[in-house]
Amino acid sequence: MIRIQILGSAAGGGLPQWNCACVNCVAARAGKIDPQTQSSIAIGVESEKFQSWWLINASPDLPRQIESATKLQPRRNNPRNTPIAGVFLTNADTDHALGLLLLRQQEKPLVVYATDETQTALAWLDRALARFCGIEWRTASPEFKSLDSGMAFRAIELPGSVAFQFRDDTCSRIALFAPSVGSLTEQLRDAVHTSDLVMFDGTFWSDGELGRVRPGARSAREMNHIPINDGSFDVLQQSRARRKIYTHINNTNPILMPGSHERAQLEQAGIEIARDGLETLL
Ligand SMILES: [Zn+2]
Ligand SMILES: [Zn+2]
Secondary structure (H helix, E strand, O other), rough: EEEEEEEOEOOOOOEEOOOOOOOHHHHOOOOOOOOOOEEEEEEEEEEOOOOOEEEEEEOOOHHHHHOOOOHOOOOOOOOOOEEEEEEEOOOOOOHHHHHHOOOOOOOOOOOEEOOOOHHHOOHHHHEEEEHOOOOEOOOOOOOOOOEOOOOEEEEEEOOOEEEEEEEEEEOOOEEEEEOOOOOOOHHHHHHHOOOEEEEOEEEEOOOOHHHHOOOOOOOOOOHOOOOHHHHHHHHHOOOOOOOEEEEEEEOOOOOHHOHHHHHHHHHHOOOOEEEOOEEEOO
């Protein structure tokens, strides 16, 4: 059985974001909605023995995410160890990669799956970590390859990012993680329709959302995130996946506010909104 936990559900900046006074950030500071850390997901095969966990993106909030998830903490039988086996990067964005730097006390090189393009963009981080544990770069293939016993994975290339699918080899169920989607390619649509669990880019509700908080800001699509409305909503709605969850949610997104009609639209469609700590079996 594959277990999945959302460590952080917010887009870059988190909720609240340090310099933001939008309605959601104000509500989070006032304790009216739950704060959320920046996007990261843990996935691992459940077994009696020692368990290893893989992360999809490593956010700057990773140290405190580890402290709030017992399963990611070191075992007590040895003074220095970690159950974290490695990290999958969807792209080189700061909110996805900065957490790697915070794992620098690791004893062995950090195993990181990333495209050549992402590896090149993170040359600075590679140099910074070379003085510590170093990085063992790997590339994910478009075909399913075995990762741990009982679990296989593959990458789906998108413009400027990748999505990942993980398959449970005992039951053949598939999970799709696509927190950074600039375009709904045919391959990605297929993956949404053939996965049992879908965690999808819920950064923005609308294309011009950020511009209403910060005049002159780029649109969602210009930032390589298709919005939910007039974007990914229809595709997710039509998917037969057992669970569909929007994650990597920006603090400006109206779906975060209880009672908003945008949130109600998702609820009516049976699509969930991620929150930190949400745990599920595939
Ligand atoms: Zn991000
Ligand atoms: Zn805000």
